[in-house]
Amino acid sequence: MAGRGSVENRGKGSWRLTVSVGIGKDGKYIKKRKTVQAKNKTVAGTLLNRFIEEIDNGSYITPAHIKFKDYVEVWKIKPVKLLSPSTIEMYTYLLDGRIIPAIGHLKMEDITDGHITDFLQTLGDDGLSSSTIHKHYNALSGIFKHAIKKEIINKNPLDKVDRPSVTYKESQVYNATEEKQLLKLLENEKNKQQTLIVKVALKTGMRKGEILALQWEDVDFSTNTIHVRHSLSYTKANGYQLKEPKTKGSNRDLGVPIKLMNELKKHIYKKKTDRMEADELWRGGEYYFVFSSDLGKPLLPSVPTQWLDRFLKRNGFKKITFHSLRHTFATGLVNRGGNINKISKFLGHSSISMTVDTYSHLLEEDREIADMVDEDYV
Numbered sequence: 001m002a003g004r005g006s007v008e009n010r011g012k013g014s015w016r017l018t019v020s021v022g023i024g025k026d027g028k029y030i031k032k033r034k035t036v037q038a039k040n041k042t043v044a045g046t047l048l049n050r051f052i053e054e055i056d057n058g059s060y061i062t063p064a065h066i067k068f069k070d071y072v073e074v075w076k077i078k079p080v081k082l083l084s085p086s087t088i089e090m091y092t093y094l095l096d097g098r099i100i101p102a103i104g105h106l107k108m109e110d111i112t113d114g115h116i117t118d119f120l121q122t123l124g125d126d127g128l129s130s131s132t133i134h135k136h137y138n139a140l141s142g143i144f145k146h147a148i149k150k151e152i153i154n155k156n157p158l159d160k161v162d163r164p165s166v167t168y169k170e171s172q173v174y175n176a177t178e179e180k181q182l183l184k185l186l187e188n189e190k191n192k193q194q195t196l197i198v199k200v201a202l203k204t205g206m207r208k209g210e211i212l213a214l215q216w217e218d219v220d221f222s223t224n225t226i227h228v229r230h231s232l233s234y235t236k237a238n239g240y241q242l243k244e245p246k247t248k249g250s251n252r253d254l255g256v257p258i259k260l261m262n263e264l265k266k267h268i269y270k271k272k273t274d275r276m277e278a279d280e281l282w283r284g285g286e287y288y289f290v291f292s293s294d295l296g297k298p299l300l301p302s303v304p305t306q307w308l309d310r311f312l313k314r315n316g317f318k319k320i321t322f323h324s325l326r327h328t329f330a331t332g333l334v335n336r337g338g339n340i341n342k343i344s345k346f347l348g349h350s351s352i353s354m355t356v357d358t359y360s361h362l363l364e365e366d367r368e369i370a371d372m373v374d375e376d377y378v
Contacts, residue, residue, distance in 0.1 A: 004019055004020050004052055005017060005018055005019035005020065005048050005051070005052055006018050007041060007044040007045060007048050009041070009044075010035065013037050013039060014035060014036075014037060015035070015036055015037075015038050015041075015044040015047070016033060016034070016035050017033065017034045017047065017048045017051050018031055018032075018033050019031065019032050019033075019048070019051060019055055021055060032055060034151075036051075057077065057078070058077055065107050065109070066107065066108055066152065067104065067105060067106065067107055067108070068100070068103050068104050068105075068107070068108055068111060068143075069105065071108055071143070071147060071152065072104075074150075075143050075146050075147075076088065076092070079142060083142070084233060084241070084243065085233065085235045085237060085241065086233040086234070086241075089235050089237075090135065091135075091139040091142070094135060094136050094139050095139060098123070098136065099119070099136060099139065099140065102119050102122070103115055103119060108147055108152055109152075109153050109154075111157050112157050113159070113160035113161050115157065116140060116157050116161045117161055119136075120133055120136065120161070123136060129172075130164060130165065130166045130167050131166050134164045134165075137158075137163060137164050141158050144156045144157060144158055165358075167358065167359075172320060172321075172327065173320060173324055173327045173328040173331050174318070174320065174328045176332065179202065179328060179332070181317070182198075182202070183199070185311075185315050185317065186198060189311065191307070192267065193267065194303075194304065194307045194311075196263055196264070196267055196291075197211055197212075197291055197304050198304070198308060198311075198325065199263070200260070200264075201322065201325035201326060201329070202325045202328060203256070203257055203260050203329065204226060204254050204256060204260075205329035205330055205346060205347050206226075206228065206254070206326070207231065207323075207326060208301055208305070208322055208323065209231035209232050209233055209301065210228050210230070210231050210232075210250075210348075211291065211304075212232040212289070212291055212299055212304075213231050213232035213242055213289075214226070214289065214291065215230075215287060215288050215290060216271070216272070216290060217288070219261075219264055219268065221264075221265055224255060224256050224257075224258055224261045225253050225254065225255060225256065226253070226254045226256050227253050227254075228250065228251060228252050228253070229244070229251060230242050230243060230244060231243055231244075231250070232298055232301070233301065234300055234301055240298050242287070242298075249344075249345065249348050249349055249350050249351075250348035251348075252345065252346070252348050254346065264290070267290070268290060271288070271289075271290065271292070274295075274296070275288065275296060278294070278296065281295055283295040283296050283297045284296025284297060284298075304322055305321070305322045326347070327358075330343060330347060330355075330358075330359060331359065333346075334359050340352065340355055340359075343355060
């Protein structure tokens with residue numbers, strides 16, 4: 001592969017890579033060049049091969065005045081950090097919807113922290129939630145880190161921008177009274193599988209993808225434990241994907257209330273009966289999902305969301321998102337004085353700072369109450 005290119009020692013560990021990419025209309029060779037740091041010619045040769053590969057697969061772009069909207073197309077080919085298809089799909093939606101219309105016309109090297117700060121402020125002014133603003137920030141962060149690694153820009157404009165914190169207001173979760181009311185309403189529902197999915201989210205704080213990925217072997221009735229080992233996602237381009245959790249912390253064991261475990265036992269028994277009766281019609285393949293169609297196929301992630309929306313509307317109950325069931329679980333623990341480090345591990349957060357950022361408003365309220373009590377002892 002390196003026969004198409006050459007390396008030239010520029011001194012002080014600097015090497016210039018040159019690759020021929022064809023012949024122009026004038027009959028002269030078209031060449032692309034790149035300067036890299038390497039300790040010797042062997043390492044430089046390895047970097048040359050990588051450079052040729054980038055040129056061939058279209059992921060290399062000459063660092064010269066490229067606009068943000070054009071660089072996004074390069075980033076989509078091979079992000080530095082491996083992203084799931086569903087994350088790429090979500091980021092593309094955010095990019096097309098607001099980010100590119102706002103800064104797509106700017107050259108990469110001209111984008112400053114001021115541009116990013118103003119953009120994030122606009123999102124807040126338009127009424128977007130802190131969670132949605134945070135997703136926009138993450139998309140931008142991934143793109144600019146990619147540009148730094150590819151030497152398209154020398155400075156990351158996000159280095160001087162504070163990462164938006166995510167907070168969930170009381171109106172976006174259920175309080176203890178509302179949670180009890182919701183559970184009572186669920187008891188009267190005929191669709192036991194969907195009600196059980198809601199209960200699992202409400203009583204374990206599991207993510208929707210983690211719930212839908214549960215298999216029979218992940219539920220241990222001898223210890224009343226659920227083992228979170230996978231997450232299920234779906235995109236039109238890639239279909240269903242069962243994958244490992246994105247962080248080590250997401251792979252965890254959860255202690256589950258006995259009453260909920262008893263409901264899961266009855267449900268799984270029914271699933272096993274369905275499997276036996278379906279025989280060759282079974283569509284679950286090698287997987288035995290806890291929550292699935294009657295023939296074993298995994299559920300689309302949109303199914304629990306749509307069912308919950310219809311259920312809340314039908315009962316005239318306060319509307320929250322399916323993901324907010326997870327936050328209801330977490331805020332309930334925080335409000336009852338739960339240890340924030342243990343809560344973080346239970347939720348499968350990558351770090352305790354993520355838990356603090358998300359629920360800091362509750363921790364502050366707890367501190368205010370403690371301070372008020374303290375005054376009585378003065």
